[in-house]
Amino acid sequence: MSKSRTTYVCQSCGAVHALWSGKCDACGEWNTLQAEQVESGPPKGLHSGSGSLKKGKSLDLVGLQIEDQKQIARMVTGIHEFDRVTGGGLVPGGAILLGGDPGIGKSTLLLQAVCSLALQGLKCVYVSGEEAVDQVRMRALRLKMDHAPVALASATNVRDIASTIDQNEIDVLVIDSIQTMYVDSVESAPGTVTQVRTAAQELIRITKRTKTATFFVGHVTKEGQIAGPRVLEHMVDTVLYFEGDRGHQFRILRTVKNRFGPTDEIGVFEMGEKGLSEVPNPSALFLSQRQPDVTGSAVFAGMEGTRPLLVEVQALVAPAPYGAPRRSVVGWDQNRLSMILAVLEARCGMAFSNSEVYLNMAGGIRITEPAADLAVAASLISALMGRPVPAECVFFGEIGLSGEVRAVSQWGQRLKESAKLGFTNACIAETVSSQKKTSASYSDMKVREIKHLDDLIHILREGIV
Numbered sequence: 131m132s133k134s135r136t137t138y139v140c141q142s143c144g145a146v147h148a149l150w151s152g153k154c155d156a157c158g159e160w161n162t163l164q165a166e167q168v169e170s171g172p173p174k175g176l177h178s179g180s181g182s183l184k185k186g187k188s189l190d191l192v193g194l195q196i197e198d199q200k201q202i203a204r205m206v207t208g209i210h211e212f213d214r215v216t217g218g219g220l221v222p223g224g225a226i227l228l229g230g231d232p233g234i235g236k237s238t239l240l241l242q243a244v245c246s247l248a249l250q251g252l253k254c255v256y257v258s259g260e261e262a263v264d265q266v267r268m269r270a271l272r273l274k275m276d277h278a279p280v281a282l283a284s285a286t287n288v289r290d291i292a293s294t295i296d297q298n299e300i301d302v303l304v305i306d307s308i309q310t311m312y313v314d315s316v317e318s319a320p321g322t323v324t325q326v327r328t329a330a331q332e333l334i335r336i337t338k339r340t341k342t343a344t345f346f347v348g349h350v351t352k353e354g355q356i357a358g359p360r361v362l363e364h365m366v367d368t369v370l371y372f373e374g375d376r377g378h379q380f381r382i383l384r385t386v387k388n389r390f391g392p393t394d395e396i397g398v399f400e401m402g403e404k405g406l407s408e409v410p411n412p413s414a415l416f417l418s419q420r421q422p423d424v425t426g427s428a429v430f431a432g433m434e435g436t437r438p439l440l441v442e443v444q445a446l447v448a449p450a451p452y453g454a455p456r457r458s459v460v461g462w463d464q465n466r467l468s469m470i471l472a473v474l475e476a477r478c479g480m481a482f483s484n485s486e487v488y489l490n491m492a493g494g495i496r497i498t499e500p501a502a503d504l505a506v507a508a509s510l511i512s513a514l515m516g517r518p519v520p521a522e523c524v525f526f527g528e529i530g531l532s533g534e535v536r537a538v539s540q541w542g543q544r545l546k547e548s549a550k551l552g553f554t555n556a557c558i559a560e561t562v563s564s565q566k567k568t569s570a571s572y573s574d575m576k577v578r579e580i581k582h583l584d585d586l587i588h589i590l591r592e593g594i595v
């Protein structure tokens with residue numbers, strides 16, 4: 131007879147431990163281990179008495195060619211920022227995880243998406259485990275989408291939802307959120323790794339069979355009381371994260387994984403009174419509040435997936451009153467800032483060690499590209515020297531440990547976007563000469579190639595680019 135025993139499961143990465151400890155050895159997160167009951171003993175039914183595998187039924191083997199063209203037709207919401215991120219629309223049977231902090235706007239985004247799909251005649255079902263039907267209706271009213279024929283339900287039992295999927299021909303299903311769902315044959319509480327995994331597995335199995343495109347909303351929590359979306363990432367086809375600073379109205383939808391399209395794409399939205407609206411030209415938005423002639427401000431011409439994005443990098447260097455000086459970063463990698471400060475100190479003789487350094491990507495955006503190094507260095511040098519960076523100039527390039535500036539990809543697109551927004555100068559890494567084609571879209575720009583950080587310091591000191 132099988133007995134139940136207690137194991138400790140990390141709610142962030144799903145690693146199983148025999149004993150409780152404060153830190154998960156697998157992912158390094160603190161306070162994420164939670165007790166869960168598991169049935170011990172051999173798995174039921176797989177082995178026959180003699181130890182060899184029981185006979186299964188033979189599989190139906192099929193060819194590679196798609197038999198029904200309808201299966202690859204994508205479902206397009208018409209919200210361009212959303213469609214680009216999903217790789218050009220939803221795929222029948224595709225499972226999409228939408229992760230993000232509570233209150234960031236996941237429910238709002240998905241309600242808007244399914245409303246526009248429903249208005250095209252697709253059968254859309256929205257199952258909320260968090261809100262009552264009337265609350266979802268009130269949100270639809272606020273979004274002025276209450277006329278859309280979306281079928282609503284408030285439910286948390288996976289068995290009931292599974293029957294509903296089986297009995298209705300659903301095109302698009304939203305499960306909001308997966309952490310509220312439970313499978314009644316599993317003993318753990320809703321929100322634990324075991325429940326979240328089992329519920330998602332069960333729902334994905336059914337929706338793949340019925341060719342229903344399914345969104346799973348997954349809250350990200352730092353405290354680890356509920357399982358994070360991490361444990362689901364490998365089970366779904368597409369992983370999207372909705373991020374943004376709650377103090378700002380911008381929200382960024384980012385593709386982390388996509389079996390049906392490119393990753394690293396972003397969609398930019400603005401949260402307003404009537405829900406989320408698209409931001410077709412995010413560069414203009416991110417630069418809109420830039421002040422000219424301020425020290426420590428440099429514009430980075432970045433790429434997010436296939437799309438160029440201009441962002442203002444701000445740095446502040448202040449005297450450290452006592453002890454170890456602070457280094458604080460918002461929207462960028464702390465280690466990368468330390469590296470650039472070390473390179474500026476060791477290779478170029480700039481003294482930051484007695485100063486506090488603050489770095490901020492303006493507008494609440496998070497940048498992950500190493501190509502931002504050059505713009506970060508420019509803002510740091512400008513802040514330290516107390517001289518503004520020429521306002522009409524953009525920067526991009528990766529910095530190496532000897533202070534050399536390395537080439538980055540897609541420089542043509544970066545320049546094109548900069549020219550479009552009225553920038554006349556660019557300081558960029560040296561590019562391979564075979565790539566040097568001048569395009570009419572940025573031929574008026576003065577492009578300066580920078581080999582080493584010393585050249586950048588020289589340019590900023592002289593104030594001419």
Ligand code: TYD
Binds near residue numbers: 269
């Ligand atoms: P919500 O979609 O409920 O977030 P999540 O599902 O990720 O938890 O969005 C919650 C926030 O968005 C809430 O603070 C209110 C705000 N909001 C607006 O500002 N305008 C709107 O039109 C709507 C619907 C929400």
Ligand code: MG
Binds near residue numbers: 236237238306
């Ligand atoms: Mg919600």
